[in-house]
Amino acid sequence: MILMTGSDPPSAARHLPGGVHEDVRPGYALLRLRTTESREGVLDGAWWPRSRDVSAELPALVDALTGHVGPITRVGLDAAAWDGLTTRIVVDGRVVHIDSFAVGDDTVLITRGDRDVFSLLVVPPGTAPEAARAAMAQAVRSDNTTRAEQILIATRSAPTSPE
Numbered sequence: 001m002i003l004m005t006g007s008d009p010p011s012a013a014r015h016l017p018g019g020v021h022e023d024v025r026p027g028y029a030l031l032r033l034r035t036t037e038s039r040e041g042v043l044d045g046a047w048w049p050r051s052r053d054v055s056a057e058l059p060a061l062v063d064a065l066t067g068h069v070g071p072i073t074r075v076g077l078d079a080a081a082w083d084g085l086t087t088r089i090v091v092d093g094r095v096v097h098i099d100s101f102a103v104g105d106d107t108v109l110i111t112r113g114d115r116d117v118f119s120l121l122v123v124p125p126g127t128a129p130e131a132a133r134a135a136m137a138q139a140v141r142s143d144n145t146t147r148a149e150q151i152l153i154a155t156r157s158a159p160t161s162p163e
Contacts, residue, residue, distance in 0.1 A: 029046065042119070042144060042147055043140075044120060046122075050125055054085050062075065072111065074097045074109075076101045076110075077108055078104055107119060123152070138155065
């Protein structure tokens with residue numbers, strides 16, 4: 001997974017570094033990890049899962065996030081958007097509770113501790129690479145105030161036919 005931090009210079013905040021455009025593919029996450037009391041952006045990052053299978057996709061995301069922000073305690077997903085949704089998974093011997101919310105299939109909520117929540121845009125599996133990269137780049141902008149659903153609409157992140 002690719003993880004980007006909020007330490008990029010302001011001029012780079014609007015675009016992903018050149019190499020990232022080629023490297024981002026299904027299964028990757030781009031994150032702007034700013035853990036301050038006053039978060040200005042709507043989203044903290046983006047995730048492009050390969051499928052809607054929770055047991056296949058979520059452990060890698062939780063593992064990557066844990067390495068950067070510490071133990072993840074909860075994940076909030078829209079039950080209608082995911083296959084095989086359970087109430088918990090075990091990642092590296094730690095239980096992560098899964099909450100079912102009507103947050104929309106375009107968002108995942110990640111909780112560290114008991115109150116620190118990160119909101120990630122979910123790029124639909126099967127999205128064309130250019131549209132996925134554009135959506136992810138918008139989501140990680142520090143000045144982004146656009147909600148996940150609108151980002152996906154604006155970048156035309158419609159799923160393509162399965163390969």
